[in-house]
Amino acid sequence: VILTPGDLGKPQLTQADLYGGETEEEAAAIFRNVLNNEGSPAQFEVVTANAGLAIHCLKPGSSLEDCIEEAKESLRSKRALQAFQNLVN
DSSP states (O other), X not given: XXXXXXXXXXXXXXXXXXXXXXXXXXXXXXXXXXXXXXXXXHHHHHHHHHHHHHHHHHOTTSOHHHHHHHHHHHHHTTHHHHHHHHHHO
């Protein structure tokens, strides 16, 4: 199955919307910002859409919308940040 942003009720984004930095340090800073719920709206939408799809694979009985909402709450509450910190420590 191939999904488009429109299938998820999201606008089409440009490469510039999702710029990942010129260096590893810049990319790491962007990643930290996203996990701290300080990323751009475009970054938030893309990360939560991808995470929601991953959650949906683990919970196929749940709606995709619910899985995306779970991903959003994980970022907003900083549970995603805590999970990442637990992984690397």
